[in-house]
Amino acid sequence: MQNKWQKLKAFNHRFQLIRWTFVFVLFIFLSASIFLVAQAKLANVGNLADQLAKPTLIYDKDGNQAGQLADQKGQTVSLSAISVNLKNAVLSTEDRQFYQEPGFSVKGLSRALLLFVWNKLTGRNYISGGGSTITQQLAKNAYLGQQQTFNRKFKELFLAIEIEKHYSKDQILAMYLNSSYFGHNIYGVADAAQGYFGVPVSQLSPSQAASIAGMLANPTIYDPTRYPRLAADRRNTVLQNMVANRKLSQADADFAKKQPLGAKNPSVNHATNYQYPWFFDAVINEAINKYHLTETEVMNRGYRIYTTLDQTDQRDLQMDYANPALFPVADNQSASIALDARTGGVLAVVGGRGEHVFRGFNRAIQARRSPGSLIKPLVVYAPALSRGFRPNNLFPNQVMTFPGKYRPENALGYQSPDVDMSTAIANSYNIPAVYLLNKIGVRTGYQYAKDFGLPVQKGDENLALALGGMSQGVSPQQMAQAYTAFANRGRMSQAHYITRILDASGKVIVSHPDFSQKQIISASDASQMTNMMFRVYQTGTGAGAAPANYRVAGKTGTTEDVDNTAIPNASKDLWAAAYTPDIVTVSWQGYDISSSGKTLPVFLNQSLGPLFQAQTTQFIANSPRTPFGEPVPQSWTDQVWTFFNRLGQSAKQFGKKINDFGQNLSQFIQEQFNR
Numbered sequence: 001m002q003n004k005w006q007k008l009k010a011f012n013h014r015f016q017l018i019r020w021t022f023v024f025v026l027f028i029f030l031s032a033s034i035f036l037v038a039q040a041k042l043a044n045v046g047n048l049a050d051q052l053a054k055p056t057l058i059y060d061k062d063g064n065q066a067g068q069l070a071d072q073k074g075q076t077v078s079l080s081a082i083s084v085n086l087k088n089a090v091l092s093t094e095d096r097q098f099y100q101e102p103g104f105s106v107k108g109l110s111r112a113l114l115l116f117v118w119n120k121l122t123g124r125n126y127i128s129g130g131g132s133t134i135t136q137q138l139a140k141n142a143y144l145g146q147q148q149t150f151n152r153k154f155k156e157l158f159l160a161i162e163i164e165k166h167y168s169k170d171q172i173l174a175m176y177l178n179s180s181y182f183g184h185n186i187y188g189v190a191d192a193a194q195g196y197f198g199v200p201v202s203q204l205s206p207s208q209a210a211s212i213a214g215m216l217a218n219p220t221i222y223d224p225t226r227y228p229r230l231a232a233d234r235r236n237t238v239l240q241n242m243v244a245n246r247k248l249s250q251a252d253a254d255f256a257k258k259q260p261l262g263a264k265n266p267s268v269n270h271a272t273n274y275q276y277p278w279f280f281d282a283v284i285n286e287a288i289n290k291y292h293l294t295e296t297e298v299m300n301r302g303y304r305i306y307t308t309l310d311q312t313d314q315r316d317l318q319m320d321y322a323n324p325a326l327f328p329v330a331d332n333q334s335a336s337i338a339l340d341a342r343t344g345g346v347l348a349v350v351g352g353r354g355e356h357v358f359r360g361f362n363r364a365i366q367a368r369r370s371p372g373s374l375i376k377p378l379v380v381y382a383p384a385l386s387r388g389f390r391p392n393n394l395f396p397n398q399v400m401t402f403p404g405k406y407r408p409e410n411a412l413g414y415q416s417p418d419v420d421m422s423t424a425i426a427n428s429y430n431i432p433a434v435y436l437l438n439k440i441g442v443r444t445g446y447q448y449a450k451d452f453g454l455p456v457q458k459g460d461e462n463l464a465l466a467l468g469g470m471s472q473g474v475s476p477q478q479m480a481q482a483y484t485a486f487a488n489r490g491r492m493s494q495a496h497y498i499t500r501i502l503d504a505s506g507k508v509i510v511s512h513p514d515f516s517q518k519q520i521i522s523a524s525d526a527s528q529m530t531n532m533m534f535r536v537y538q539t540g541t542g543a544g545a546a547p548a549n550y551r552v553a554g555k556t557g558t559t560e561d562v563d564n565t566a567i568p569n570a571s572k573d574l575w576a577a578a579y580t581p582d583i584v585t586v587s588w589q590g591y592d593i594s595s596s597g598k599t600l601p602v603f604l605n606q607s608l609g610p611l612f613q614a615q616t617t618q619f620i621a622n623s624p625r626t627p628f629g630e631p632v633p634q635s636w637t638d639q640v641w642t643f644f645n646r647l648g649q650s651a652k653q654f655g656k657k658i659n660d661f662g663q664n665l666s667q668f669i670q671e672q673f674n675r
Contacts (some may be wrong), residue, residue, distance in 0.1 A: 022642040030642035056303030060309040083204040088247035089213035103164035183219035195266030207256040210238035224263035302504030308345030332393040335363035344493030368473035374557030379445035394418040395432035426540030437466040452482040480586040487579040544605030547617040570599035583621040
């Protein structure tokens with residue numbers, strides 16, 4: 001052992017291992033420090049106060065300001081106007097050494113470093129309990145994300161030092177209190193005091209001050225209107241912190257703990273600034289889910305977010321939903337969306353009827369309902385065209401039994417002699433759709449459903465898929481996105497809202513929209529589908545919802561109300577989709593929860609028709625009104641594409657026959673052997 005140690009010492013002496021390791025670590029530390037100091041300098045900390053006062057602005061597709069997200073942001077008050085109770089509660093809980101420390105805590109950073117090392121050893125790449133000072137929290141809220149990493153901690157540290165150079169302690173505390181987020185689209189302690197308790201921020205009681213201070217850690221979990229028990233526990237913790245910090249007597253703390261929270265649900269006036277609530281909600285959600293920002297960052301950092309919004313379309317759609325005359329069935333729910341047919345950019349969206357809840361349930365995006373016959377062009381007829389079937393081919397329209405003893409019927413039990421594809425689509429006959437899906441193969445229809453972006457599950461791979469049978473269901477946005485393929489020469493565009501994001505200083509955060517386009521069907525097949533779907537709104541199931549004086553293609557869909565079978569012609573979900581070369585719009589109508597006696601008439605003119613007719617007419621009137629082109633002949637590329645599709649399908653069928661033959665032969669040999 002001693003010999004090995006001597007060899008190691010000799011090796012180190014020869015190559016100066018420890019010295020060079022120290023030099024290397026020092027070089028890395030100095031390089032990182034220079035880089036972070038430069039970043040802190042570039043953050044323009046001198047303008048921090050102005051940046052924090054700016055709201056996040058939303059712009060429409062033409063670059064015009066459409067509104068702002070933080071409409072209560074900017075109600076700034078001086079530190080002297082803030083209740084001593086609140087200042088003591090915040091300092092006692094968030095940073096007791098605030099006025100003594102240089103913007104960071106050596107103790108807190110040491111703890112963060114130890115936790116980082118521990119988490120690395122245990123396979124976790126984040127920091128827990130880093131103990132940020134108020135200055136660091138201000139830096140984090142203004143410039144950084146919420147991810148708990150050591151890299152972010154270092155950035156936070158250097159930004160905090162830079163902030164301390166430019167502002168006094170009172171200015172830093174005031175900026176922190178005036179810019180912090182308290183849920184419900186509320187910023188700053190002044191708005192929080194008025195919103196939750198209806199009192200000026202200068203008059204907060206110890207109990208109220210502790211409740212507001214407690215929300216700083218997590219404005220969602222400690223929201224006194226949503227989670228009163230958690231909020232009360234947090235308030236009591238803050239009160240006890242004030243006792244420990246000698247800012248409140250134990251007797252006063254005990255008295256405050258016995259007080260009811262007394263918080264009210266804050267009402268935020270969105271009339272001017274949050275004027276398109278369903279669209280703005282969707283923008284926030286996309287910024288969070290696609291671009292990995294947090295709600296606090298989006299609402300609090302003064303971003304400029306450029307979107308696909310068409311303000312005229314959005315205003316018209318919101319007015320339609322406020323018009324009871326367009327809803328013959330008064331108490332149901334509904335959702336509508338309109339997309340740019342070429343890009344997939346969302347032009348307008350409404351996610352429900354009744355009072356809007358900030359970032360609440362948006363049925364246009366989040367609902368999952370059976371699409372009914374609206375799915376037929378996607379999983380039956382478009383795939384059939386790619387497999388060589390033609391619009392004038394005839395298909396049976398009388399009740400028959402399919403594999404698996406599946407025996408569908410048409411609406412109202414209607415039967416007729418054979419019908420062509422165009423007639424089957426226009427009148428939404430079920431039997432020809434199931435027959436054709438069986439012919440092209442369920443797996444083919446299932447694969448096309450996936451290609452069109454529908455959330456099908458493995459259990460959906462059966463003949464019921466032709467009629468919208470899905471375990472999970474779809475949203476209006478997913479169906480509108482799928483139908484862009486018919487409107488745009490077979491090319492589907494992913495629905496999206498955001499095109500660009502800039503921060504308060506003009507720095508580009510998102511430079512271009514993150515969305516995909518995919519060729520699903522050939523241009524000639526898309527043209528043939530459009531020609532057949534014209535009839536839906538001319539003489540078919542959508543005639544009662546056809547837009548006035550405009551030509552559209554599309555499809556309707558209904559689902560059977562299995563909870564109200566005793567009611568004739570009862571429907572659970574109603575759908576309508578229509579498109580031009582410029583827009584695609586989809587609407588859904590139904591009940592969130594199906595119950596006995598609550599049903600919809602199956603005929604569109606008695607339910608969804610008036611709304612859909614009004615909105616589609618308005619959308620087209622506000623669009624470029626590009627005429628539908630002539631039927632697209634198959635180009636040589638389309639012909640090659642179709643040939644290989646058919647060849648691949650034939651190969652699959654041939655392989656299946658070989659497999660079946662092999663299984664039958666194996667079974668025959670085994671039977672002979674067993675004899």
